[in-house]
Amino acid sequence: MKFKEDDVEILKGVLEESSELLKGLEDKLIMLEQTKTKESVNDVFRVFHSLKGLAGFANLSLIVDVTHAVESILKRIRDEGAAIKPELIDLLLDAADFCKIVFDKIAATVSTYSGGELELMLEDLGEKEIVDRANSYFEEKQKEPQQPQSDQPSIVTEEFSREAFSDFLDELEENLHGAEITMVELEKSQDVGLLRDLMRYMHSIKGGARLLLSICGDSTLTEPVKSIERISHALEDQIQRTIKENAQMDLQSVFEGIDVLKKLASALRTGSIVEDKEIEALFAPKEISATNVEQGEEESVEDLATKEAFFNIASQLVQYAEFLIETRAGDRTELRRIAEPLKAGLLMIGHPEKIELVDKMIEAGESDDFQRLKALADEFLSWLSGKKVAADQVSQPISSQTTPEKVVAQTVRVNKSKLDLMVNLVGELITLKNSLKYFLAAITSRLPELQSDLKALSMRFERLSYDFQTAVLSLRMTPVGELFQRYKRTVRDLAKSLNKRVSLVTEGEDVELDRSVLELLSDPLTHLVRNAVDHGIEPPEERKRLGKNEEGKVVLRAFYKGNFAFVEVEDDGRGIDVSRVRMKAIDRGIVDQEEALRMSDEQVLQLIFLPGFSTAERVTDLSGRGVGMDVVKTNIESIGGRVAIRTELGKGSTVSMMIPLSLMAIKGLLVKIGEEKYIIPTDTVKEILKVPLNRLYSYRDSFFANIRGDAIPVVFAEELLTQDHVELSQKQFLFDLVPILVVQGANSTFGVIVDVFLEESDYLVKSVPEQARASNLISGATVMGDGSVVLILNPEGLIT
Numbered sequence: 001m002k003f004k005e006d007d008v009e010i011l012k013g014v015l016e017e018s019s020e021l022l023k024g025l026e027d028k029l030i031m032l033e034q035t036k037t038k039e040s041v042n043d044v045f046r047v048f049h050s051l052k053g054l055a056g057f058a059n060l061s062l063i064v065d066v067t068h069a070v071e072s073i074l075k076r077i078r079d080e081g082a083a084i085k086p087e088l089i090d091l092l093l094d095a096a097d098f099c100k101i102v103f104d105k106i107a108a109t110v111s112t113y114s115g116g117e118l119e120l121m122l123e124d125l126g127e128k129e130i131v132d133r134a135n136s137y138f139e140e141k142q143k144e145p146q147q148p149q150s151d152q153p154s155i156v157t158e159e160f161s162r163e164a165f166s167d168f169l170d171e172l173e174e175n176l177h178g179a180e181i182t183m184v185e186l187e188k189s190q191d192v193g194l195l196r197d198l199m200r201y202m203h204s205i206k207g208g209a210r211l212l213l214s215i216c217g218d219s220t221l222t223e224p225v226k227s228i229e230r231i232s233h234a235l236e237d238q239i240q241r242t243i244k245e246n247a248q249m250d251l252q253s254v255f256e257g258i259d260v261l262k263k264l265a266s267a268l269r270t271g272s273i274v275e276d277k278e279i280e281a282l283f284a285p286k287e288i289s290a291t292n293v294e295q296g297e298e299e300s301v302e303d304l305a306t307k308e309a310f311f312n313i314a315s316q317l318v319q320y321a322e323f324l325i326e327t328r329a330g331d332r333t334e335l336r337r338i339a340e341p342l343k344a345g346l347l348m349i350g351h352p353e354k355i356e357l358v359d360k361m362i363e364a365g366e367s368d369d370f371q372r373l374k375a376l377a378d379e380f381l382s383w384l385s386g387k388k389v390a391a392d393q394v395s396q397p398i399s400s401q402t403t404p405e406k407v408v409a410q411t412v413r414v415n416k417s418k419l420d421l422m423v424n425l426v427g428e429l430i431t432l433k434n435s436l437k438y439f440l441a442a443i444t445s446r447l448p449e450l451q452s453d454l455k456a457l458s459m460r461f462e463r464l465s466y467d468f469q470t471a472v473l474s475l476r477m478t479p480v481g482e483l484f485q486r487y488k489r490t491v492r493d494l495a496k497s498l499n500k501r502v503s504l505v506t507e508g509e510d511v512e513l514d515r516s517v518l519e520l521l522s523d524p525l526t527h528l529v530r531n532a533v534d535h536g537i538e539p540p541e542e543r544k545r546l547g548k549n550e551e552g553k554v555v556l557r558a559f560y561k562g563n564f565a566f567v568e569v570e571d572d573g574r575g576i577d578v579s580r581v582r583m584k585a586i587d588r589g590i591v592d593q594e595e596a597l598r599m600s601d602e603q604v605l606q607l608i609f610l611p612g613f614s615t616a617e618r619v620t621d622l623s624g625r626g627v628g629m630d631v632v633k634t635n636i637e638s639i640g641g642r643v644a645i646r647t648e649l650g651k652g653s654t655v656s657m658m659i660p661l662s663l664m665a666i667k668g669l670l671v672k673i674g675e676e677k678y679i680i681p682t683d684t685v686k687e688i689l690k691v692p693l694n695r696l697y698s699y700r701d702s703f704f705a706n707i708r709g710d711a712i713p714v715v716f717a718e719e720l721l722t723q724d725h726v727e728l729s730q731k732q733f734l735f736d737l738v739p740i741l742v743v744q745g746a747n748s749t750f751g752v753i754v755d756v757f758l759e760e761s762d763y764l765v766k767s768v769p770e771q772a773r774a775s776n777l778i779s780g781a782t783v784m785g786d787g788s789v790v791l792i793l794n795p796e797g798l799i800t
Contacts, residue, residue, distance in 0.1 A: 002117055002118065002119050002120075003059075003117070003118045003119075003120065004117060004118075005115065005116060005117065005118075008110065008113060008118050011058055011106060011110055011118075012110060014054050014055075014058045014060075015103060015106060015107050015110065017050075017054055018051060018054055018099070018103050019103070021047050021050055021051055021054075022047075022051075022096065022099060022100050022103070024047075025044070025047050025096045026093070026096065026200075028040065028043045028044050028047065029044060029089055029092050029093055029096065030089075030196070030199070031043070032044050032089065032092075033089040033240070034243065034244065036084050036319060036323065038078060038326075041074055041077055041078045041084075042078060044074060044092065045071060045074040045075065045078060048067045048070055048071045048074065048092075048095070049067075049071055051063065051067045051099055052064055052067035052068055052071060055067065060102070060106075060122075062102065062122060062123075062125065062127045063098075063099055063102055063127075065127055065131055066095050066098055066099065066127050066130050066131060066134075067095070067099070069095075069130065069131045069134035069135060070091065070092055070095045070130075070134050072134070073088070073091075073134055073137050073138075076138070081323065081324075082138065082334075083320065083334050083337075083338075085137070086316075087133075087137075088137070091130070091133055091134060091137070093203065093207065094130055094133075094207070094210065095130050095134075097207050098125065098126060098127060098130055101125065102122060102125060105120070105121075105122065106120060106122075165212065165221070165268075168208050168209070168212045169265060169268060169269060171204065171208055172205055172208060172228070172261075172265050173265055175201045175202075175204050175205050175208075176201075176205070176258060176261055176262055176265065177485065177486065178197075178201050179198055179201040179202070179258055180258060180486075180488070180489045181485050181488055181489075182194050182197050182198045182201065183198065183251060183254060183255060183258065183489075184488040184489060184492055186198070186249070186251060187251060187492070190242075190248065190249060192243060195239055195242060195243050195249070196243070198239055198254075199236055199239040199240060199243070202232045202233075202235045202236040202239065203232075203236055205228065205232040205261065206229055206232040206233050206236060209225050209226075209228045209229035209232065210229055212225055213225055213226065213229070221268070224264050224267060224268055224274065225268075227264055227274075227279050228261060228264050228265075230279075231257050231260060231261055231264075231279065231282060232261065234257070234282070234283070235254055235257045235258075238250070238253070238254065239254075244315075253282070256281075256282060257282055260274070260278055260279060260282060263278065314342055314380075314384055315384075316338050317335070317338045317339060317342055317358070317361070317380075318377050318380060318381050318384075320334055320335060320338060321335065321361060321365060321373055321374075321376075321377040322374075322377060324365055324370065324373065325370045325373060325374050325377075328368070328370065332365050332366045332368075333366075335361065335362050335365040335366070336362050336366070339358050339359075339361070339362055342358060343355050343358055346358070354380070354383065357376060357379065357380055357383075358380070360372075360376050361373060361376045361377060361380065364376055422472055422475070425472075426468065426472045426764075429465050429468065430465065430762055430763070430764045431764060431782075431783050431784075432465075433461060433462055433465045433762075434761065434763075434784055435786070435787075436458055436461060436462075466762070474512075476514050476515050476516070477512035477513065477514060477515075477661075478512060478513065478514075478515045478518055479509055479510050479511065479512055480508070480509060480511045480512070480513055480518065480521075480558045480565075480567065481506065481509025481510065482518070483518050483521060483522065483525065484506040484509055484556045484558075485506070485509075487504060487525065487526075487529050487556060488504050490526070490529055490530070491503075491504040491529060491533060491554055492504075494529075494530060494533040494534065495533055495537075498533065498534065498539075499539065499540075500533065500537055500538075500539055500540065500552065501540050501550055501551040501552065502533055502537050502551065502552045502553070502554060503551055503552070503553055503554070504553075504554050504555075504556065505553060505554070505555045505556070506555075506556045506557075507555060507556070507557040507558070507559075508557055508558035508559045509558070511558035511559060511560060511565055512661075513558075513565055513659065513661065514661065517639060517659055517660070517661075520635050520636075520638070520639055521567065521635075521657075521659070523631055523632075523635060524631065524632040524635050524636060524657065525556070525567070525569065527629065527631060527632055528569040528632060528655050529554060529556075529569060531629075532554045532569055532570075532571040532573065532653075533552075533554060533571075535573075535574070536552075536554075536571035536573030536574060536575075536652065536653060537552030537554070537571055537572075537573040538552065538573055538574055546650070548572070552571065552572060552573055553571065553572045554569070554570070554571050555568070555569070555570040555571070556568075556569060557569075557570065561658075564641075564658050564659060564660060564661065564683065565658075565659050565660075565661055566656055566657065566658055566659070567656075567657045567659060568654055568655065568656045568657070569654070569655045570652065570653070570654040570655075571652045571653060571654075572651065572652040573652050573653070574649070574650065574652075575647045575648050575649040575650055575651050575652055575653050576605065576608075576645070576647040576649070576653050577649055578601045578604050578605065578647070578649075581604050581605065581607060581608065582596050582597075582599070582604050584613070585604070585607050585613075588613070590607060590610065590613070591607075602644075605645045605647065606645075608629050608645065609629050609630055609632065609633040609643065610630060611630040613629070613630075632655070632657075636657050636658075636659065639659065639660060640660050640681065640684070640779055640794060641657055641658050641659040641660060642657070642658045643655065643656070643657050643658075644656045644658075660681075660683060666679075666681045666682075666683065666762070666763055666765055666792070667681070667682050667683065667760070667761070667762055667763075668680060668681050668682060668760070668761070668762075668763050668782075668792065669681075669682050669685070669688065669741075669757065669758075669759075669760050670758040670759045670760070670761065670790070671717075671739070671741075671754040671755070671756060671757055671758060672754065672755045672756040672758060673717045673718050673721060673754050673755055674718040674721070674722060674755065676721075676791075677758065677784075677788075677790050678717075678721075678754075678790060678791055678792070678793050679763055679782060679790055679791070679792045679793065680741060680752075680754075680792075680793050680795055681779075681792065681795070682760065684743060684794075684795045685741050685742065685743055685795060686742045686743060686744045686749065687741075687742035688739075688740075688741055688742070688757065689707070689740055689742065690737035690738060690739055690740070691705050691706075691707060691737065691738050691740050691751075692736060692737060692738075693728075693733060693736040693737070693738055694736075695707075696714065696728065696738060698728075703715070703716075703728070705738075705740060705751050707740075707742070707751070712742065712749055712750065712751050713750055713751065714740060714750065714751035714752070714753055715750060715751070715752055715753065716728075716753050717752050717753060717754050717793070718753075718755070720777065721777065731755070733755075734756075738753055739753070739754050739755065739756060739757050740752065740753055740754075741754065741795065743795040752795060763782040763792070764782050764783070765779075765780040765781075765782060765792060766780055766781045766782060766783070768780055768781050768791070777793060777794060778791050778792070778793065778794065779792050779793065779794040780792040
């Protein structure tokens with residue numbers, strides 16, 4: 001489809017107007033499904049009519065075809081009182097999604113337009129299926145929409161299919177994450193706003209699955225994606241019934257459905273398989289709640305699908321009866337059409353005596369005896385629900401209940417590979433900046449007259465590169481709340497399996513960390529949360545006996561302090577018995593009795609992080625094997641962080657993780673150690689100073705520095721790196737001033753002696769092979785302005 005240059009401005013105007021029209025369409029469709037009033041039909045009709053007019057003005061024939069087809073259905077429903085079938089909302093939502101996809105594709109193309117003729121690839125995007133479904137809506141026997149034939153040529157490029165699949169998985173996982181959080185909140189309070197949020201998540205999953213099926217021809221994807229579409233559709237129906245009937249939702253069955261959807265999402269990512277029996281178990285027959293049938297009657301519906309179909313048809317009959325009473329303009333024969341399958345259903349569930357009541361409703365409707373029809377409809381609905389007030393609930397809109405206000409999205413989805421490319425380019429910019437500084441130093445010695453101009457140029461370039469670096473690296477920063485929210489379900493399920501009552505509290509969710517840091521935090525947080533719930537929090541009866549609240553509390557907390565972020569896991573449980581840890585270490589032969597007695601409580605607590613160490617008396621499915629805490633320490637220290645524990649017996653414990661804000665670039669101090677240059681991150685250095693040589697002294701083969709009256713132990717960086725003994729008397733320091741970096745360790749402060757302080761700057765961090773990091777002395781490397789490679793030291797490794 002081609003557009004002349006003059007038509008592009010028309011397209012831009014159409015895009016702006018269509019965006020406003022589509023913005024509220026989904027809410028209008030949900031309202032239509034809930035109320036089925038003439039006003040709600042008109043609201044939806046007006047939107048599609050306006051979209052058709054806009055599309056016709058811009059000569060977008062495929063949108064015209066789709067909107068005209070659904071507009072015709074709505075017109076007939078509005079003017080002739082035609083039936084609103086269950087599949088109508090699905091059709092209208094799919095039509096709205098189709099329009100949004102087309103306008104999004106147009107917007108993406110227009111955004112890169114640079115003049116001349118504009119060509120849009122808008123053919124075969126699924127409009128024929130929607131039009132066919134719309135055209136067959138009023139047929140007596142609904143036709144199943146045709147699936148694309150596997151031997152048909154692909155309607156999209158292979159690259160687009162891959163992107164569509166990747167986007168589908170990303171959105172699926174985001175929607176499932178949101179659904180889980182909403183479900184945890186629903187367990188506390190079944191608020192209609194939360195139910196609507198949950199319904200939107202399921203509808204988005206269903207729509208994404210249907211779209212993927214229409215554009216990806218890979219047969220290996222078909223069955224799992226169909227299962228995702230089927231499960232999300234069933235869950236959506238369950239949520240809709242809950243809202244309409246003002247009933248209590250079966251939360252456990254929804255949790256089970258979400259779990260299977262998560263397994264299917266994981267299977268699509270990894271290429272694994274989800275057993276059919278897990279999927280079919282969701283659709284197995286279940287007992288019907290007593291609130292849905294008359295009290296005291298034995299329920300004889302054996303099949304879940306049959307039960308759902310019966311109650312849906314029964315509700316349709318009452319709804320259409322009330323529609324006739326309200327408008328007195330509908331098709332009277334529609335009552336009889338709906339009633340035929342309903343009467344068969346009454347026979348199946350063992351209530352043939354109600355068939356006569358249904359026949360009376362048909363007779364009253366066909367004879368325009370609306371007063372009698374109203375009385376009969378109320379009687380039938382009263383029997384159906386067991387509550388007289390339910391007669392008003394079928395036709396009463398739920399609009400009086402509050403709906404969460406929509407928030408304009410403040411984020412834009414960025415492809416991870418593109419983001420990584422941009423970060424790498426920033427890294428090259430930092431290297432180039434350092435090269436310029438090196439070149440400046442070399443050239444000014446030869447051309448003194450250019451020194452001033454070169455310095456000014458260098459400073460401008462450095463300022464610009466720093467601003468750009470800061471802006472780009474911020475793209476990788478993600479609120480830690482995104483990670484915290486995942487553990488609401490974890491705590492809920494663990495507590496339930498252990499017969500405990502535990503609430504999760506999150507603090508500092510807006511603290512931002514590098515996405516790669518968040519990924520490394522996932523496993524440590526999982527271990528810590530599981531330990532807190534399993535070992536930390538006591539059973540309700542024990543907490544009550546101790547005078548505590550029967551419900552335990554686990555807190556996930558994040559905050560900034562200096563140039564680090566801190567992430568903490570706190571519980572109000574038993575706390576850690578330090579003496580028990582000390583005795584366990586002696587029994588295991590980790591330390592001897594004399595050494596254990598000399599160790600401080602803080603040092604003893606660090607033993608918990610040794611591989612295989614555990615104080616648990618029994619091994620469970622959750623913990624007790626001594627595997628996990630060593631993973632916490634290893635993961636955090638691998639990114640230059642630290643782990644500390646605070647505990648009070650009987651009051652609870654806190655595990656605190658100090659984490660660098662980013663792994664891509666650091667501010668560091670370039671130093672000379674021996675004959676080599678190294679970089680030491682300044683974030684980990686407490687103080688940089690030069691100490692007179694006469695203030696250094698040795699005691700029992702150890703060196704100490706007298707710093708402002710305090711004796712601080714010092715180590716030679718050269719000795720640690722070369723494994724060769726270094727004599728202080730043989731070292732030459734300018735003016736006998738010894739360069740020392742004061743580093744704060746986990747339990748004490750140390751000084752690290754280097755040969756020369758060179759310069760402080762920003763450096764790009766490059767990874768080094770695993771064997772280079774084995775000693776914990778090296779954390780990375782960087783490329784200097786002259787092209788040389790310099791290692792980045794880990795100060796923590798130098799003092800441990």
